[in-house]
Amino acid sequence: MGEDKDRNGQTGTAPGGWDVSISSSVGEGTGSGAAASDSTPAAAEEPAVASAPEKVRYPQWLILLAIVGVCIISDVVSSILFLKIHPDTGFADGFSLFLYYTVKLTVSIAFAWWICRRHGNLPAKPLSFSLRKTNPTLILWGLVLVIITSMVIEPLLEIFPNEYLEKMYSSVGRGGWAMLTTIVMAPLLEEILFRGILQQNLTGGFGKLKGILMASAVFGLIHMIPQQAINAFFIGIILGYLYVRSGSLVTPIIIHALNNAIAFLVLILSRGDVKFTREMFTNETFYWIIYGVCCMVFILAGWNLLRELKKLDRAGTDELPVGTAEPL
Numbered sequence: 001m002g003e004d005k006d007r008n009g010q011t012g013t014a015p016g017g018w019d020v021s022i023s024s025s026v027g028e029g030t031g032s033g034a035a036a037s038d039s040t041p042a043a044a045e046e047p048a049v050a051s052a053p054e055k056v057r058y059p060q061w062l063i064l065l066a067i068v069g070v071c072i073i074s075d076v077v078s079s080i081l082f083l084k085i086h087p088d089t090g091f092a093d094g095f096s097l098f099l100y101y102t103v104k105l106t107v108s109i110a111f112a113w114w115i116c117r118r119h120g121n122l123p124a125k126p127l128s129f130s131l132r133k134t135n136p137t138l139i140l141w142g143l144v145l146v147i148i149t150s151m152v153i154e155p156l157l158e159i160f161p162n163e164y165l166e167k168m169y170s171s172v173g174r175g176g177w178a179m180l181t182t183i184v185m186a187p188l189l190e191e192i193l194f195r196g197i198l199q200q201n202l203t204g205g206f207g208k209l210k211g212i213l214m215a216s217a218v219f220g221l222i223h224m225i226p227q228q229a230i231n232a233f234f235i236g237i238i239l240g241y242l243y244v245r246s247g248s249l250v251t252p253i254i255i256h257a258l259n260n261a262i263a264f265l266v267l268i269l270s271r272g273d274v275k276f277t278r279e280m281f282t283n284e285t286f287y288w289i290i291y292g293v294c295c296m297v298f299i300l301a302g303w304n305l306l307r308e309l310k311k312l313d314r315a316g317t318d319e320l321p322v323g324t325a326e327p328l
Helices: 002-011 018-026 033-039 060-081 094-119 136-152 163-171 176-206 208-223 226-246 250-269 284-315
Strands: none
Touching: 060 094, 060 176, 060 208, 094 176, 136 226, 136 250, 136 284, 163 226, 176 208, 176 226, 176 250, 208 226, 208 284, 226 250, 226 284
16 A cells, blocks of 8 residues: 555655646746746736726716707708798698608717717617517507596696797698608607617616606607607607617607697698697596596506606516516
8 A cells, every 4th residue: 555655656646646747848848837827927827818898987977968969950950951841831841841850860879889888878779679579459548548648648738829839830741752651750769869779778777767758858848848748748658668668679669650640630620720629529527537547547547657657666687577567
């Protein structure tokens, strides 16, 4: 037994002796393995890897202010370059309206993407257009809730004068380009900007509930005309919630497009006259019954919306849930 131990000690083949053998072969002619390691530091050092520069984050209020400023500037510049209103009809040329709207929103999207990705909380892949996450039932309920909300807030909109709203209606054309701008480009570009980029950035810093409310406030502010601004704020909350629920921009884009299509159709049928829902009812008692029912649905849906968003914030999840939940 003593002989076996002595043989193993001489040859260095005992269990655990591989390190000694390898060290000796590396430091051949330099003595022991420890000496070889000390005499060749360059062989043991790994090349230094340059670390990526740390992301500089700006305050959220500064990012919001910058995006709003760029939206206003791009609106003014685009209107000067492209928007031409004919004095005879009061309508904007359809193609010029299309260019004006597309350019101003594209510039705003590019800037918002850059500043939120570089200095904000925007995730690596914020925009999802997954059809797999699109829930037809959620779209139907979302559209119904948008219509109900528009009806509920009408008494508030009647406080403001219709002068600016009538001018806005009179500046919109009736042709194919105007329809393409209102029903296709506006929902697509606005949802990318306000839900896909701005809301995602804000929810990353403030949580789902505050992020949706703040993005909706900016969404309303950009519309400027009081009636449009108030309506856009409430509708923006619904669209923002549906984006969180579905996890895809397809859902708010479709609802936004359907809402604009209804408004465009009403505008054509009314020949540009501003009419509220109450004026379309011949029986005022029946109108107030319908209005009361809409108020009840609005309150219940709003309570459920707030409850679910608070639940998501308490859970602290950053993942958008797939649209398989129950409707509003």
